[in-house]
Amino acid sequence: ASFPDAPEVRTESAYRAWLLRLVGILGDPVRGRRMIDAANAAGVKLQGNGYGYRQAFRNPVSRSDIDLLHAVLRRTWGELPTVADPTAGGGSIPWAASRLGLPVVANDLNGVAASVLKAGVEIPATRGLDLLPDIRKWGDVLVKRVEKRLKEFFPLNEGESVIAYIWANAVPCPRTGRLVPLLTDKWLRKTAGKEAAVQLVTSVDGTELREPRFEVVLGREVDKADAGTGTIARGKAVSPYDNLVIDGDYIKETAQSGGMTQILYAIAIRKPSGERTFRALNERDQEALRAADRNFDEVKDAWFASGVLPTEEFPDGNDLR
Structure with a gap:
């Protein structure tokens, strides 16, 4: 009754399907895993990755889905709940919450993890696509410098x-x-x-x-x-x-x-x-x-x-x- 124009939340099955779509699961991962295991056992190579959709984090969330999520959460909690992760590691939880437009508080005692959180979650969330050209430019510079410096320590066979x-x-x-x-x-x-x-x-x-x-x-x-x-x-x-x-x-x-x-x-x-x-x-x-x-x-x-x-x-x- 609270969302008469939202078929995604009218029934339990519709709600489940919508929730999976929100997190980027666009198929049946259990069935996909079974197909992969069966193909491996038979020595057969599947087309694509076997699941029928890209990795969940690569699938964008639509603006309409985010708006509906926020409406449901505000209806339930009175406001958007804050996602808190004091031991966030590399930041998969705060990253997932951030892409859904939720308030996030996260940190980690490990300095490397904290730096990854800053660079991989906070800055992209606050700067958005405006930062992309600079990341590509200076990331390429850094990669080339590191490759040149470390090449002798990581030999490769041809083509590998x-x-x-x-x-x-x-x-x-x-x-x-x-x-x-x-x-x-x-x-x-x-x-x-x-x-x-x-x-x-x-x-x-x-x-x-x-x-x-x-x-x-x-x-x-x-x-x-x-x-x-x-x-x-x-x-x-x-x-x-x-x-x-x-x-x-x-x-x-x-x-x-x-x-x-x-x-x-x-x-x-x-x-x-x-x-x-x-x-x-x-x-x-x-x-x-x-x-x-x-x-x-x-x-x-x-x-x-x-x-x-x-x-x-x-x-x-x-x-x-």
Whole structure:
């Protein structure tokens, strides 16, 4: 009765459909997910993304839908409610509320997250499209400068683009001193027909390695039993060199004393065809890591002195694991 000209709120089913449209869901995501899983299991590539509509956040909300939402909220609350998110992280909740024209109060203790909120939510919401030319201009300048500066540390094979570098924590084996990666399993992807995993290599031609190498196996070549077996479970690890247990207390002590390190064990890439897959590190990747370490050693003292890297002590009572 309050909205006689709004068919979107006349019935429960109409209201549900309208609410989904408001948040950018323009189809049946459950059905879409089932179709994607079935296609992956059959090794079939679907047209588009499988859902039949773009990602929800890419779908614009009409002015009429926003006006109706505001009318419904004012009818319910007497005024537009404020969306408060004191631990907003990167800002997905305040961003969604902002695009619906709702008052938002958001922040985060993490300085990086707070900066992302400022740049990604507050400024676009208050400046609008007037800011777009400047963002494109100076964003392009920044990207080119960063690419030029960091290119040597991120080598690419021809035609590929890197999606992610996949790392694991590692500690020295207490008996052999050799590096033990702490992996809960060796899977990279479990999708049927597109399986991917790593295999640990601890010796080459009879020569024992100081730290393991990793080979990437794909599809039917994946040994599922091996892929499901990691080197750490319930806080205890197993050394791949002697198959003996590494005590959890040793791992904690090593981490707290600064002895834990990280090891890069696979790279997720996109091929020119658009296919997402994984590959093992090659010599260029290894040299890039060494170059990055050398470069960091040259600048770290200056970065600590200037505050680029944090040096604050952890407050008493914080979890130092």
